[in-house]
Amino acid sequence: MIVFVSGGARSGKSLVAEQCVQQYADGKTCYYVATADIYDSEMAERVGHHQARRANHWVTLEAPLNIEQAVAQVPNGHAALLDCLTLWASQVMFNTQEDAAPVSETEAFALLVRALHDARRRGVTLVVVSNDLNEAPLPASAEVWRYVEFLQKLHRWLAAQADQVLEVVAGQSIEWKAAGAP
């Protein structure tokens, strides 16, 4: 089961996604694939907000780049939250991981594809969270356009693959693709 949840900044998408994971986890341990690379105090505070909300039955797996490896650590039949794709995509594109080898966009896309296939094969429910960034004028920077195009490629692929697609506005979900729909 693959679920794709996206929305604007502070729309409540993480909370919706967490509830979704807990619902599918059905009392079992939930897994949190954290893509956030904590590089300053504002980021630490951000992460803190999310961590404080998740009770003890969540296990965190850090994955600033290799989401495939992180998803592989989720036991069969469990539910996991990947939060968030936007940050992961920016870490791929802008090569922020100083101690890691750079990952190309093609390699990164393959990591996502393999992580999803692995989750499906092992009965892992994977809920992927991302930000909607493409409905406003973009700065006239080739780098930003490339980033948005890359992120949208991931979003379109995910939306096509996912069993359920949710848009979150003010904490409310709009169902773009219903679970169980063909």
Next chain:
Amino acid sequence: MQLFIGGASAGKRDAVKQRFPSAVWWRLAPGQRLHEVAHVMLPNTPLVLHGLFEWLTAAQDSDFSSDEWRAQWREDLQRLNQTAAEDNVTLVIIANELGRGLVPIARDQRRLRDLNGWFTQDAAAHAEQVWYVRHGLLQALKG
């Protein structure tokens, strides 16, 4: 007329290609009046108009006010729509959603965003069907 609206790289073109595989595609030329597009119409063949972003960007270079622009394209849309109906042509317009972010600091960016929003509203008013494209998925907003 059908309008497909969505953000950058939302999958609008693919959605249109899938639904209108035999359509003629026409990129709006800067400064071109909309009703002039009637020249490239083929009877009984859908016509897709794209390149709206660049067309509206170029519109800013003229002395027209936003209201004058709006009045002109409303009239042109009406004419074009009528010609399309006579030739049994389904007009398809691809438009960008640009309105869901911060107010741009640059004046021309603010104006572009306004023109784009007004154009989209006017085209949607004429359209029998309006589709919102988001991450490759579609939702019917009208029709």
